[in-house]
Amino acid sequence: MPTEEKFDAIVVGAGPAGSAAACTMARAGLSVVLIERGEYPGAKNVMGGVMYGRMLADVIPTFPADAPIERVIVEERVWITTADSAVTVGHKTAAAPSGIPNAFTVLRAKFDRWFASKAEEAGALLVPATVVEDVIIRDGKVVGVRTGRADGDLYADVVVLCDGVHSFLVKKAGLQSREIEPHEVALAVKEIIALSPEVIQERFNVGEGQGVTLELYGDVTQGMGGYGFIYTNRESLSVGVGALLSHLMRTKITPYALLEHVKQHPLVQPLIAGGQVVEYLAHAIPEGGYKAMPRLYGDGVLVAGDAAMMVNGVHREGSNLAMTAGR
Ligand SMILES: Cc1cc2nc3c(=O)[nH]c(=O)nc-3n(C[C@H](O)[C@H](O)[C@H](O)COP(=O)(O)OP(=O)(O)OC[C@H]3O[C@@H](n4cnc5c(N)ncnc54)[C@H](O)[C@@H]3O)c2cc1C
Structure with a gap:
């Protein structure tokens, strides 16, 4: 041998x-x-x-x-949406991000x-x-x-x-x-939307190197279990949505159509306006x-x-x- x-x-x-x-x-x-x-x-x-x-x-x-950190998170926002409005809650810190950041985007x-x-x-x-x-x-x-x-x-x-x-x-x-099984896994899709750092900072009201997480519930998932998200990178936004596979099968809504629905929300539109989609990605998330x-x-x-x-x-x-x- x-x-x-x-x-x-x-x-x-x-x-x-x-x-x-x-x-x-x-x-x-x-x-x-x-x-x-x-x-x-x-x-x-x-x-x-x-x-x-x-x-x-x-x-x-x-x-x-030396880690390739995009932005250190200084604010976490949650929106519970209707078709044209949202109840918003969140947390913001003014603490200078020194040492080990609590959360960051990559x-x-x-x-x-x-x-x-x-x-x-x-x-x-x-x-x-x-x-x-x-x-x-x-x-x-x-x-x-x-x-x-x-x-x-x-x-x-x-x-x-x-x-x-x-x-x-x-x-x-x-x-x-x-x-x-389909109820044990979510299907998530995401676009990376390029925007200049200055535009991101102005729209999300943060300084250089600082970032925001925004998670969206309610109308955006059209009755399915899941949520949408917008995370700020240095010069792009990660914009995505995920829903349980069993719910996507039941509603026959495609993940792509669901993401378009999130992007069309009147409160989301101003955040992504003028951005250019540079990547489209899809992946499963085990949620059993x-x-x-x-x-x-x-x-x-x-x-x-x-x-x-x-x-x-x-x-x-x-x-x-x-x-x-x-x-
Ligand atoms: C759209 C989306 C958004 C998410 N957002 C977040 C978030 O904000 N925060 C968070 O913490 N998690 C998030 N997650 C979940 C997170 O991505 C995963 O939980 C995490 O990546 C799991 O890490 P892992 O190393 O177990 O698996 P993976 O990251 O999937 O890595 C598995 C690796 O194995 C390799 N591989 C697979 N099969 C083989 C093979 N046969 N031979 C050799 N190599 C192989 C793959 O190429 C891959 O590199 C998100 C997931 C998705 C889909």
Whole structure:
């Protein structure tokens, strides 16, 4: 038998869960390979995206120095909408954002690349553009993964599955046997709308580097469970909406039409006017909660993040729980 390439740990997926796991294990002196199907980490990833500082600081305490933060959040707004009005509540702070920011926006294509580079700095081997197609099981124990590359079998004492929502590897590893049901997953769509920093600051009434989150409930989701959002980036807005898949199936409203409905709201229009759509993205969010989670471990295998249904949709806590679970 040819010599097997063996590591202490294989991590599948370089999203927030995977990079946190790889970083933590590499720092502890383990040999770690981090496998990502995208051309680079973040190439295929979608998120609103607001992150919380404490969870990231638990993995990278010095992150404010060089993380690709778009804007530090100084105001959180919630609108409960009718067709042409909204009840608004929110929180605003005048505290100067120093040290670890409470919350901030990121663009995942930049953030994931940076986060994975931290795992590499810690000693993990990043292997991008490589799909893990299966787990290798011997005598009931997961001992490695099969990738799409020639001679692509890799072995390790533990395989950590961080491959996101609808993980088929979780099933192959025997951690879950059933399919995720439509009421356990939301479908979210998002546009990145380019606007100049000055226009964003004026429209949202914030200073340079400061940002706002705006979440919209009520009429905007046309009776479905879900919400719309507008998050400020440095020179763009993330504008999106998500609703439970079962509700989209019932109403037969397409996610694209739902997003157009949000954008047409008369209170939203002035915020996005004149902006240019530079990206359109769609992705599922696992929202089945505790009871829908798979088994979190098996012999030689662990699962973290979206692959384990670790999302609290109401608190927009997907990436944060993923980082914490990965760590
Ligand atoms: C529109 C939208 C808005 C959101 N907004 C927020 C927000 O504001 N704040 C927040 O905290 N969360 C938000 N979320 C949720 C958040 O994006 C996820 O919870 C988070 O990305 C989960 O991280 P993860 O590492 O578990 O999975 P992912 O980020 O999905 O990463 C999985 C990685 O695994 C890779 N991969 C998958 N399969 C394979 C394979 N077979 N082989 C190799 N690589 C593989 C993927 O390419 C990907 O890089 C949002 C989600 C959506 C869709």
